[in-house]
Amino acid sequence: MTDQIILLNSPGDVTHFQVDDQRVDLPGKGEIQIRHHAIGTNFLDVYHRKGIYPLPAYPAVIGVEAAGVVEAVGPGVDSVKEGDHIAYAGPPVGAYCSTRNIAADRAITLPKVISAKTAASSLLKGMTAYMLLTKTFHVRDGSSVLVHAAAGGLGSMLVRWAKSLNATVIGTVSSAEKAALAASYGADHLVVGRAADIVAEVKRLTGGNGVDVAFDGIGGDMLVKSIRSVRPFGMAVSIGQAAGPVPPVPVEELRPGKALSHPSIMAWCADIDRYREAAQAAVRAMETGIVSQIGGEYSLTDVATAHEELESGRSAGSILLIP
Numbered sequence: 234m235t236d237q238i239i240l241l242n243s244p245g246d247v248t249h250f251q252v253d254d255q256r257v258d259l260p261g262k263g264e265i266q267i268r269h270h271a272i273g274t275n276f277l278d279v280y281h282r283k284g285i286y287p288l289p290a291y292p293a294v295i296g297v298e299a300a301g302v303v304e305a306v307g308p309g310v311d312s313v314k315e316g317d318h319i320a321y322a323g324p325p326v327g328a329y330c331s332t333r334n335i336a337a338d339r340a341i342t343l344p345k346v347i348s349a350k351t352a353a354s355s356l357l358k359g360m361t362a363y364m365l366l367t368k369t370f371h372v373r374d375g376s377s378v379l380v381h382a383a384a385g386g387l388g389s390m391l392v393r394w395a396k397s398l399n400a401t402v403i404g405t406v407s408s409a410e411k412a413a414l415a416a417s418y419g420a421d422h423l424v425v426g427r428a429a430d431i432v433a434e435v436k437r438l439t440g441g442n443g444v445d446v447a448f449d450g451i452g453g454d455m456l457v458k459s460i461r462s463v464r465p466f467g468m469a470v471s472i473g474q475a476a477g478p479v480p481p482v483p484v485e486e487l488r489p490g491k492a493l494s495h496p497s498i499m500a501w502c503a504d505i506d507r508y509r510e511a512a513q514a515a516v517r518a519m520e521t522g523i524v525s526q527i528g529g530e531y532s533l534t535d536v537a538t539a540h541e542e543l544e545s546g547r548s549a550g551s552i553l554l555i556p
Contacts, residue, residue: 236331237556239536240292244284247537251292260307260334267319267335271353272328272533272554273298274543275386276450276473277499281326282540285474288326296328296554297499300343300352310337318343320352322360322512323502329536331556338505341512347519354551355525358387359515360508361472361498362394362523367514369496370446370468374399377439379447379462381455382475383420384411386525386551391448392418393523403438405431407546414526414549431455435462443467453477460486460493468492475546526550 238255260266274296280286281295288295300320303313313319319340327333343352366372378395382388383404395402396419404420406412412423424434435444443464449456452474460469460482469491471479487493502508518524528550531539536554543552 239329270349298322300349322357360511383415
């Protein structure tokens with residue numbers, strides 16, 4: 234079967250994708266060639282596709298995580314060998330293809346208990362959870378945490394990981410079905426429905442105080458609600474904009490003493506030592522069952538449908554592309 238690559242001809246909707254045959258050269262010095270078995274999709278891919286986060290040139294290949302088997306090793310590489318099962322995440326983009334050459338130091342060797350599909354659905358999200366829960370805000374025993382979209386790919390991992398740290402987790406979900414999933418992941422309390430008064434519910438559940446930290450990947454006008462759900466001297470963390478761009482937030486919303494953080498996992502991963510630290514932490518978490526459920530699988534050539542499903546918010550869990 235011919236290898237394939239997904240080209241993004243210009244920023245826009247899913248009609249801007251083009252399926253093309255792929256030819257890959259042998260890996261160069263310090264590189265390996267990976268045969269993708271599963272490719273993860275993330276809202277970051279949507280932001281790249283739409284041009285919210287512009288790419289340097291077009292046509293471009295997007296995608297920031299995948300897992301598979303090493304097919305060839307370039308000169309000077311001794312950290313992995315042909316036949317190794319590996320995964321990778323982060324920059325540079327380019328995962329939407331059958332086969333790819335990447336820098337060998339980006340390869341994360343997978344234990345046998347972690348499948349390619351699990352790794353592709355969970356590595357970047359696990360790295361993000363590690364960054365958020367241990368670096369952006371130090372969640373610990375007794376912390377109170379608000380997680381939006383608690384049944385989603387990243388949300389579910391945040392719930393599971395925060396519970397492993399003995400935090401109290403309040404999750405928001407859009408439906409009763411997703412509430413049942415989030416509860417199964419360990420959420421202590423759930424605010425259900427898009428019309429729910431999130432701020433009032435969080436305050437009620439925390440005795441009027443608010444949570445220590447709120448993780449907001451929704452964006453739009455949700456960020457102000459997240460800030461208002463945080464206790465004085467707590468933190469609201471903006472990690473995405475699934476509902477659209479965040480309007481200007483008056484600085485007065487941060488009184489008294491609230492902090493607002495806008496971390497980037499791609500910026501974190503640009504440093505190879507931090508990248509490997511977060512990736513290894515994510516792998517250890519996956520070994521203990523802290524994973525993102527797989528909400529759907531699509532062939533690589535059906536990338537447009539996969540993106541439409543990702544943007545719809547219907548799926549609970551991660552969506553994979555299978556070459």
